[in-house]
Amino acid sequence: MELADRAVGFLLSFISLSIFTYYTFWVIIVPFVDSDNFIHKYFLPQEYAILIPVCAGVVLLCLLCMFVGFVMLKSKKKKA
Amino acid sequence: MKHVLKIFSLLVAISGLWIGLLQASIIPRSHTWLLPIYFIVSLGCYGLLMVGVGLMGFPTCPQEALLLQQDIAEAKYFLKQRGVDVDSE
Numbered sequence: 070m071e072l073a074d075r076a077v078g079f080l081l082s083f084i085s086l087s088i089f090t091y092y093t094f095w096v097i098i099v100p101f102v103d104s105d106n107f108i109h110k111y112f113l114p115q116e117y118a119i120l121i122p123v124c125a126g127v128v129l130l131c132l133l134c135m136f137v138g139f140v141m142l143k144s145k146k147k148k149a
Numbered sequence: 150m151k152h153v154l155k156i157f158s159l160l161v162a163i164s165g166l167w168i169g170l171l172q173a174s175i176i177p178r179s180h181t182w183l184l185p186i187y188f189i190v191s192l193g194c195y196g197l198l199m200v201g202v203g204l205m206g207f208p209t210c211p212q213e214a215l216l217l218q219q220d221i222a223e224a225k226y227f228l229k230q231r232g233v234d235v236d237s238e
Binding site for chain 2: 070071074075077078079080081082083084085086088089092093096097100118119122123126
């Protein structure tokens with residue numbers, strides 16, 4: 070039981086650290102290197118650095134609103 | 150109400166700092182435009198990291214679990230003797 074918890078915790082922290090380092094590289098370091106360096110192969114074009122977090126935030130907000138609406142509808146149906 | 154005011158004043162201070170950075174061109178312009186999104190993403194990452202670290206160091210207390218099971222069995226027996234049926238599984 071606690072091994073599964075530790076594995077999930079480790080996976081979460083690994084994902085968060087990798088996202089943080091990738092995003093830091095993308096936003097801060099990549100604009101400073103020259104245009105024909107090899108590093109540009111590993112990173113998507115810079116417009117996606119803004120687009121992907123904004124899209125993820127919008128999707129999160131939509132899911133949150135849907136969840137709240139769903140719970141409200143279910144509680145209203147149970148009362149009626 | 151006071152907590153909301155604190156958070157709001159913090160947000161206003163940070164946005165003031167950002168606009169000040171925009172006016173005085175210490176950092177190159179493209180970086181300054183990306184700073185708010187970078188901070189939001191890093192804040193989300195930090196929250197996820199704290200959740201992961203907390204999950205990894207969560208104690209299970211096996212002795213307390215055993216004592217708790219004994220307490221539950223004792224309570225069930227006691228209540229069944231008094232006529233209350235709590236064995237609803």
